[in-house]
Amino acid sequence: MAVTQEQKRDLVEKFRINEKDTGSADVQIAVLTKRIDQLTEHLRRFPKDNHSRRGLMMMVSKRNRLLRYLARNDYARYQAILGALGLRK
DSSP: OOOOHHHHHHHHHHHOSSTTOSSSHHHHHHHHHHHHHHHHHHHHHOTTOHHHHHHHHHHHHHHHHHHHHHHHHOHHHHHHHHHHHTOOO
16 A cells, blocks of 8 residues: 555656755655555545545645645746646646
């Protein structure tokens, strides 16, 4: 269910801003989106798993906070990440 190291490494490579970037808002949003997608699939198979549903809601909230931060501080990066991840806003 968790994001593997290889998947995470690929996301960091794709969304990083500079060579040493591993924790920018862009990277965090991309990793959270991958985890949200995986957990959504899990909840389709196991609809009564309310503990995981709570975790999903917390991840979605955190991603929304990061997206709001990015929209306030760098709107061009915000638009780019929405397009790259296929998120709608």
